[in-house]
Amino acid sequence: MGEKIAGLDVLGEEYFADPHAYHAAFREGAAATRVVLPRGSRAWLVTRYEEARSVLSDPRFSKHHEGFRRVVELSRPDGAEEPAFDESLARTMLNMDPPDHTRLRKLVTKAFTARRVELLRPRVREITRSLLDEAAARGDVDLVDALAFPLPITVICEMLDVPMDRRDDFRQWSNVLVGGSFEPAEIQAAGQAMAGYLLQLVEHKRANPGDDFFSELVHASDDGDRLDQGELIAMAFLLLVAGHETTVNLIANGVYHLLRHPDQLAKLRDDPSLLPGAVEEFLRYESPINQATVRYTTEDVELGDVVVPKDSLVLVSLLSGNRDDAKFPDADRFDITRPTGGHLAFGHGIHFCLGAPLARLEGEIAVGMLLERFDVTPTEDLESLPWRPGTLIRGLVELPVNLTPRGAR
Numbered sequence: 001m002g003e004k005i006a007g008l009d010v011l012g013e014e015y016f017a018d019p020h021a022y023h024a025a026f027r028e029g030a031a032a033t034r035v036v037l038p039r040g041s042r043a044w045l046v047t048r049y050e051e052a053r054s055v056l057s058d059p060r061f062s063k064h065h066e067g068f069r070r071v072v073e074l075s076r077p078d079g080a081e082e083p084a085f086d087e088s089l090a091r092t093m094l095n096m097d098p099p100d101h102t103r104l105r106k107l108v109t110k111a112f113t114a115r116r117v118e119l120l121r122p123r124v125r126e127i128t129r130s131l132l133d134e135a136a137a138r139g140d141v142d143l144v145d146a147l148a149f150p151l152p153i154t155v156i157c158e159m160l161d162v163p164m165d166r167r168d169d170f171r172q173w174s175n176v177l178v179g180g181s182f183e184p185a186e187i188q189a190a191g192q193a194m195a196g197y198l199l200q201l202v203e204h205k206r207a208n209p210g211d212d213f214f215s216e217l218v219h220a221s222d223d224g225d226r227l228d229q230g231e232l233i234a235m236a237f238l239l240l241v242a243g244h245e246t247t248v249n250l251i252a253n254g255v256y257h258l259l260r261h262p263d264q265l266a267k268l269r270d271d272p273s274l275l276p277g278a279v280e281e282f283l284r285y286e287s288p289i290n291q292a293t294v295r296y297t298t299e300d301v302e303l304g305d306v307v308v309p310k311d312s313l314v315l316v317s318l319l320s321g322n323r324d325d326a327k328f329p330d331a332d333r334f335d336i337t338r339p340t341g342g343h344l345a346f347g348h349g350i351h352f353c354l355g356a357p358l359a360r361l362e363g364e365i366a367v368g369m370l371l372e373r374f375d376v377t378p379t380e381d382l383e384s385l386p387w388r389p390g391t392l393i394r395g396l397v398e399l400p401v402n403l404t405p406r407g408a409r
C-alpha cells in the first residue's frame with residue numbers, strides 16, 4: 001500500500017483509487033486502525049461490520065459541532081488550520097446529538113416517509129423518461145452526466161423549489177464542499193456563497209409561500225415548535241447536498257457493476273422483479289458513502305481489541321463494513337439475489353439516512369427504465385475509470401456508455 005507518515009497509512013490518492021484493498025488489510029488487523037486523513041489529521045478508522053454498527057449507535061461517539069472543532073485541532077500534529085466552512089451550514093442535524101438532533105429530525109421526518117415519497121413516483125418516472133430521451137438522441141453518453149446526476153438533483157431541487165437557473169451553481173458549491181481535493185479558501189468561498197443564496201431563498205419562501213416542501217418547512221410546526229432562520233438554512237443545505245452527492249453514486253455504481261458482471265445483468269433483465277433486491281446489493285457492494293461523517297469520542301472507549309482514547313476523531317467505513325465476510329459471506333462477490341439485510345450504506349442508529357426511501361425509489365426507477373429501454377455497452381475500459389477523490393464519497397467521475405434502443409440491433 002501507499003504512503004505512510006509515522007508508520008500510519010495515509011488515506012490519499014491510492015486509497016481513493018482502491019479503498020477495498022486497504023479495508024481488507026485493516027479488517028484483518030484490528031477493530032480500529034489509526035490513519036492519517038487527506039488533510040493531515042489523525043483519526044481512527046473502523047472497518048469491521050460489527051464494530052462499525054456499534055459505533056454508529058453508541059452515544060459515546062459524538063457528532064456535536066461544538067466539541068468538534070477542538071477535537072479536530074487536537075488531531076492535527078502540525079497545528080495547521082483545518083478548512084472550516086460557514087458556521088451557519090454546520091448546524092445541521094447531522095452535526096448534533098440528542099436532544100437537539102431529535103428535535104430537528106422530528107420536524108422533517110413526515111416529508112420523507114416511504115408513503116409520502118411514493119407519491120413522487122410518477123414525477124420521478126417522468127424526469128427519468130425525459131433524461132433518457134435526450135440521452136437516446138446522443139447514443140454515446142457519460143451516464144453520470146446524462147442520468148445519475150441530473151435525476152436526484154432535479155427531484156430535490158423541485159422538492160425545495162430551487163430555481164432552475166441556480167442549479168449549476170449548486171452543483172459547483174456542493175462539489176467543492178464535499179469533495180476531497182479543494183483548497184481551504186475555495187471551500188470557504190463556496191460555503192459563503194451557498195449560505196448567502198440559501199438565506200435569500202428562505203426569505204423569499206417566508207414572503208411567498210407555495211405548496212412545495214420548503215415552504216412547508218419554513219412554516220412547519222410540531223407541537224408549537226418550528227425551525228429558526230439559521231436552522232432552516234442548515235436544513236436546506238443538508239437536504240440539497242445529500243440530494244446532490246449520494247444517489248448519483250447509487251445509480252452509477254450500480255450500472256457499473258452490472259456492466260462488469262454480465263451474468264447478473266442478464267438475470268436482472270430476465271426478471272425485473274429482482275430490481276429492489278439488486279438496488280440493495282448496489283448499496284452494499286459499492287456503497288455511495290464510503291466513510292460516514294466524522295464522530296469523536298467523549299471518553300475512552302473499548303472497541304473490540306483496541307481502546308480508542310477520549311477526544312479522538314473516529315470514522316466508520318460503511319463501504320468496508322458492507323464487505324466484511326463475517327456479516328456477508330463471500331462479501332466481495334456481487335450477487336443481486338443475495339440477502340443484504342442489515343447493510344450499512346444508509347448508516348445506522350439515530351442518524352440513519354432520512355432520504356433512504358427517496359434514494360431507493362430513484363435508484364429503482366433510473367436503473368429499471370434504463371435497462372427496459374436500452375442495451376448499455378461501456379465505451380471505455382471499465383477497470384480504468386477514475387473514482388472521485390476524498391474519503392466520504394465512493395463514486396465514479398464518469399461512466400461512458402453507448403445506449404442502443406432495445407430491439408434495434
Ligand code: HEM
Pocket residue numbers: 093094095105152156238239240242243246247250287288289292293294318344345346347348350351352353354355356358359
Ligand atoms: C443512495 C443515496 C444515499 C445514501 C447512500 C445516503 C447515506 C446516508 C448516510 C450513510 C447517512 C448517515 C451519515 C452518518 O451517520 O454519518 C445519511 C444521513 C442523512 N441523509 Fe442520506 N443518503 C442518501 C440519499 C439521501 C437523500 C436523497 C436525502 C434527502 C434528500 C438524504 C438525506 C439525509 C439526511 C437529512 C441525513 C441526516 C440524518 C440525521 O442526521 O438524522 N440522503 N445518509
